[in-house]
Every structure is written in structure tokens, then in C-alpha cells.
Amino acid sequence: MSKVGVGVLASGRGSNFEALVRATRKDIPDAEVRVLVCNVPDALALRRAEADDIPHLVVNHKKFDSRKAFEEEVVKELNRHDVRLVCLAGFMRILSPYFVHHYESRIMNIHPSLLPAFAGLQGMQVHRAVLESGAKITGCTVHFVTDDVDAGPIVVQRAIQVREDDTPDSLAVRVLLEEHQAYARAVKLYAENRLQVEGRRVRVLGE
Numbered sequence: 001m002s003k004v005g006v007g008v009l010a011s012g013r014g015s016n017f018e019a020l021v022r023a024t025r026k027d028i029p030d031a032e033v034r035v036l037v038c039n040v041p042d043a044l045a046l047r048r049a050e051a052d053d054i055p056h057l058v059v060n061h062k063k064f065d066s067r068k069a070f071e072e073e074v075v076k077e078l079n080r081h082d083v084r085l086v087c088l089a090g091f092m093r094i095l096s097p098y099f100v101h102h103y104e105s106r107i108m109n110i111h112p113s114l115l116p117a118f119a120g121l122q123g124m125q126v127h128r129a130v131l132e133s134g135a136k137i138t139g140c141t142v143h144f145v146t147d148d149v150d151a152g153p154i155v156v157q158r159a160i161q162v163r164e165d166d167t168p169d170s171l172a173v174r175v176l177l178e179e180h181q182a183y184a185r186a187v188k189l190y191a192e193n194r195l196q197v198e199g200r201r202v203r204v205l206g207e
């Protein structure tokens, strides 16, 4: 059977992208990261892709007249690289229904909280809000992307304890390690054809 082609969309650091490259090469024989698309020309993720020998390119949203035109270009590039599964990894653009429906149940995102808690926040905002809330547990969520931000069916979650001396930075470091594991697991399950979406719920077959 042919491998599942994975395309990653990122805007920044790219640690999740790199974790996916490593995981697929080592542990996920059924999947292969085929391309990285960045909307930000100097994203660190691009340099990681270069070092890891993964095709990479910039589709700069600022150069397009409309969101649709930008997204059509991204779709064109993903098709050119034979991508079936799209993984958003620190991609800082909201995708329109055109793109989301094009990849229905084939597009995942990673969020640095245990959704549905702390949805709609980004980056360090999430970890600050977790500490302010007094929550004792936080973590990360990989979910399918739908039209509503951070609200799609949940694929994988990993939790950590919030410690007494945690700061937003220290939480971010520990959650990020979990993110890398969670995303690899989600892609592995997808590649093994073990995810079945039923409404808001994702059943994991063979658990």
C-alpha cells in the first residue's frame, strides 16, 4: 500500500514539524512528510526542513489579494507533493471553509491545552491563562480542523501536572514535549487507518 503523504503548514519555530519528520522516519512506516509550506518567509521551520532534507517553500499570504487565492496556491503545492493529510503546526492563519472542506477529516491541528479548555488563545496566552485559572492539569490536544477554531473532533490528548513553581515558560517547555509525542501518535493512527470520526467523537479502532 502506498504511504500517506503528509504536508505540514507552519509559520514559526517548527519544532512540531521536525518531530513529525523524525517520528515518521523512525516509527511510522505508513506515512511520509512530503512538504513543508510556510506563510512566513523567514520562519525557522524552513531551516529545519532544509537540514532534514524535506521539500519546503513559502506561500506568503501578503502577496495574495484574497484569502481564497492564498489558499488555492497552498492547495496547489500540497497536490504537487501528493499530500493526503495536512498537519497544522504553529500555523498562524485561520483557514477558510474552502480549505477546511477541501481537506475534510484530513486536516489536523495541535493546540497547547486540553481542549475544550483554553480554546481560542494562542502560544503563551494559553499557558498564562492556565496558571491564572488555578488548573492543576494541562496538556495538549491534536484535533481535526473544522470551521470553528479549536473545536474539531479530538484525536489525541496528553496531560501534565501543573506544579506549584510553574511559570508560563516552564509550562510551555513541558507541554511542547507532550505535543511532539501527541502529534506523532495522531499521524500514526491516521496512517494506520484507525481513526473513525463520528460526530464530535473520534473513535480509535483497535484500542
Ligand code: GRF
Pocket (backbone or CB within 6 Å): 010, 012, 013, 014, 015, 016, 017, 089, 090, 091, 110, 111, 112, 123, 176, 179
Ligand atoms: C505549539 O505550541 C502549538 O501547540 C501551537 O503553536 C506552537 C508551535 O510550535 N499551535 P512549533 O512551531 O511547532 O515549535
